[in-house]
Amino acid sequence: MQRRDFLTLAAAVPLGAARAADYPSRPIRIAVPNAPGGAADITARAVGEHMARSLGQPVIIDNKPGAGGVIAGQAVAAAAPDGYTLLLISSGTAVSQALFKSLPYDTLKAFAPVAPLATFDLVIVGKAGGPFKTLGDLLDYGRKNPGKLNLGTPNIGTTQNLAAEWFKSAAGLDLQVVPFKGTPDVVAAIRGNQIQAGLDILSPLLTQIQGKVLQPLAVTGAKRSRLLPDVPTAQEAGVKGLNAASWNGLAVPAGTPAAVIGRLNQAVNAALKDAEVSAKLEALNLDPHPGTPQDAQAMLAGDIRRWGEVIAKAKIQKM
Template sequence: MHHKNNPARRFRTTGLALAGLAAMLLAPLPAAAQGKYPDRPVKIVLPFGAGGVADITTRLVAEKLGEKLGQRFVVENNPGAGGISAARAVMSSPADGYTLAVFSNGTAVSVGLFKSLPFDPIKDFAPVSAMGYFDLVLVTNATGPYKTLGDFVKAAKEKPGQLNVGTIAAGSSQNLGAELFKSVSGLNFVIVPFKTSGDVLVALERNDIQMGAEFYAALRGGLEAKKFIPVAISGSKRGAYLPDAPTAKEAGEPKWDVTSWNAIFAPAGTPPDVIATLNKALNEVLADPEVKKKALELGIDARGSTPQEIQDRLKSDIAKWADVIQKAGIEKR
């Protein structure tokens, strides 16, 4: 066929081949060929304001992650009801490991507390690792009549509906922890919500409330000054930060077991190798003695996990707190 050696035909064929080659060269490289993750700064979005326990620990972990992985890990505070704003910001980001979310016990609470959420923490996110675990502390006024949890329980039985327990806002982890205590103990006392942790402690000093339920970081100053007695902690074992405080089980209330947590999650669809890199680095950072020591000063047991372990924890806590919210009659928002 005479067109085999046709110059125009040859030119078109060569042109098509060159165009195809150019397209291949200009196409985005597959993830494996783009360089090792991370090759640019990573953002961690936190659903809390600056200066709190979660903020301090996340910044500590972020700094160490940066040293380990050779890129900056930048913490961005995005507070708001139920962590909705922070979760939205991460969910709408590319699933490439460069925008991460901090979830907490509060995330699990939000599922039961809000009529609807614009995100599903199970379906819309991929678990990476836990960062830390921390317990609630029940405290009484050191100058008051209740020196042990048993003293408070006895008085609550003798004077139903007359004793007050203070927490921060209704629906907070502290408030729901107190609701759970009320439910499993069968006691009749009044749970009084305050705006801030400071307000709770002032009310306790004034004897306006007979017991407070708070995290150790907020109580530390008052405990060190011997203003308050830690009558029980909510975890299954004593805290190294407060070794003299009995567990609820030791204090006679074995059904009250609450451990709050913070964890790193990524948008759903984040590549498994990126999750694996982050998980390995986080577990190594959280085993660092310096990180452990600084976290313990805030009452936090810095400890990593597998992705599956923290996902299972999130699922079980969603069910647990939905039940507490329903039994306490807390109105959905």
């Protein structure tokens, strides 16, 4: 081939397409906005290990906790849009966009979702042997005793905390949403009769439920949990419109070539369908959730809108 013909051919191939054709040619990094050892970290590592095998390149987990996920988000938003830097996104990512007055990036403009990873349920619980055997019992008490029902959650601004505000509004109850430092503090307060109920992610509460320490009253998502098939949803129990669940996924910087996103999506879905990876997620009481980039985009955008509405209706002051 003459040099002139080669240059003509090279000019006809867009740079992004050329890079996508060679992708991946070096290690891939996933920024995780959580400390090592938690469910988000374990999920990223389990999926990342399988992706490394299918993509033929190492997948490195880079833990960047703090600032409600903003530290990790800012690092990925500033990275080159070439598919070598990914971000673990979640319902918490959407909460941060809805709750913070300003972020160093616009979540929907800065990132291009790759795929969902997993979903996990939220549950309303009371004390086992306490006055509430069903969510109906709690609703009845709250309506007869305005202002006296206390519902504990982890920190202000978490998905669980905002889900409690959503429950309060949807149920039409005059109750106090009481934030604690974390799940252990919520459980201790229920057991010590300092609060009557709590709302948190099901996974860390499951042992307490199975041990008859906590009484599950309802899950807050659109469908029953596979972990508690006999426990109704809040909607089934009469709280219309409540659909609060949690999820996580992966995203890349906006502008990443579509072919690269497609290759990553293929690798993620292959991982989630792998029996070993699925078993690791299910051991964390998470439900693997294969899907398209469009699915992940819809989850992120929908949550930003929903949590923004909850924040406005509950008159929660933005941070």
